[in-house]
Amino acid sequence: MDFKDLVIFITGASDGIGKQLAIDLAARGAIVVGCGRSRERLIETLKEARKATPKSLMIACDIGDAEQVHGMMKKVLADFGRIDILINNAGIGMRRPFVDTTVETTEAIMRTNYLGAVYCTHEVLPAMIARGSGHIVNISSGAGKIGTLNMAAYCASKFAIIGWSESLYHELKPLGVNVSVVCPGPVNTQFSREFQDSEPKSPPALFVSAAEVSRQVIRAIERNKFEVVVPRWLALMCTLKRFAPGLFRALALRRFRTYVKIPARDAISPEFPGN
Ligand SMILES: NC(=O)c1ccc[n+]([C@@H]2O[C@H](COP(=O)([O-])OP(=O)(O)OC[C@H]3O[C@@H](n4cnc5c(N)ncnc54)[C@H](OP(=O)(O)O)[C@@H]3O)[C@@H](O)[C@H]2O)c1
Numbered sequence: 001m002d003f004k005d006l007v008i009f010i011t012g013a014s015d016g017i018g019k020q021l022a023i024d025l026a027a028r029g030a031i032v033v034g035c036g037r038s039r040e041r042l043i044e045t046l047k048e049a050r051k052a053t054p055k056s057l058m059i060a061c062d063i064g065d066a067e068q069v070h071g072m073m074k075k076v077l078a079d080f081g082r083i084d085i086l087i088n089n090a091g092i093g094m095r096r097p098f099v100d101t102t103v104e105t106t107e108a109i110m111r112t113n114y115l116g117a118v119y120c121t122h123e124v125l126p127a128m129i130a131r132g133s134g135h136i137v138n139i140s141s142g143a144g145k146i147g148t149l150n151m152a153a154y155c156a157s158k159f160a161i162i163g164w165s166e167s168l169y170h171e172l173k174p175l176g177v178n179v180s181v182v183c184p185g186p187v188n189t190q191f192s193r194e195f196q197d198s199e200p201k202s203p204p205a206l207f208v209s210a211a212e213v214s215r216q217v218i219r220a221i222e223r224n225k226f227e228v229v230v231p232r233w234l235a236l237m238c239t240l241k242r243f244a245p246g247l248f249r250a251l252a253l254r255r256f257r258t259y260v261k262i263p264a265r266d267a268i269s270p271e272f273p274g275n
Helices: 018-027 039-052 066-080 103-131 152-175 208-220 233-241 245-259
Strands: 007-011 029-038 057-060 085-086 133-141 177-184 227-230
Touching: 007 066, 007 103, 018 039, 018 066, 018 208, 029 039, 029 066, 039 057, 039 103, 039 133, 057 066, 066 103, 066 227, 085 103, 085 177, 103 133, 133 152, 133 208, 152 177, 177 208, 177 233, 208 227, 227 233
Parallel strands: 007 029, 007 085, 029 057, 085 133, 133 177, 177 227
Antiparallel strands: none
């Protein structure tokens, strides 16, 4: 596929997978426009992308804020005339039992990981539909296919991305707009380094690089694949879950239950009827 002069918008381009995608797609001739909250890190991405595509641009924006997204996309559409491919990549995570996760944390995760993608897509979709072409790529996760303990808010946001993508696929395919969803397992980025001491830990051998995920995202666009699970071991686990859900859940429970902390009896309110 020829990416030359396609305008590709990437959220979360200041680090990790998004940064790698910006560099790789610029190297293929695309005009890369990206966003993130950290100006300093965006400048680093921009320096790299501009080596290949001088027209590339980075914009500081919090995608969890619909108004900021509106202003940013208005500027991009005015400056470049169109967005050919939107990659909804920005995301934040957490590792904590649900009982210890505040509602505010769940809201913040949903706002960035799910609503951020919704806000960005709302802004670019009408023009894609009017042109009868475009591609929306959503980065979900293995945690969007398999519920994992201590990640309830994150899993919910990534399951949401998959269900939303599936709906969009059916709505948009007949209108000429393609939809893909990519579900990576553990990736060697700052994101996973932040949780490296929290359970459940993934063995280092199971990690893939941001470069590999970027390669798979680009392949999904080129081959117009709806869903890509990467790496292969994770795809195999998803297949096992799909065809033997009971067995899969029992095996997962055996692995996960060792990490569950049983609250002390006196931590439960004695006033509650039944205690
Ligand atoms: N790493 C993994 O193990 C893994 C596995 C499966 C799926 N994923 C998913 O892959 C995506 C990229 O993750 P990564 O590993 O590359 O993480 P990362 O290295 O932490 O990068 C995350 C990117 O998202 C941006 N971001 C976060 N919140 C934002 C907000 N409110 N507005 C705008 N940008 C925001 C960050 O930029 P600023 O901080 O500058 O805002 C950064 O550029 C995420 O959706 C993540 O859930 C990651």
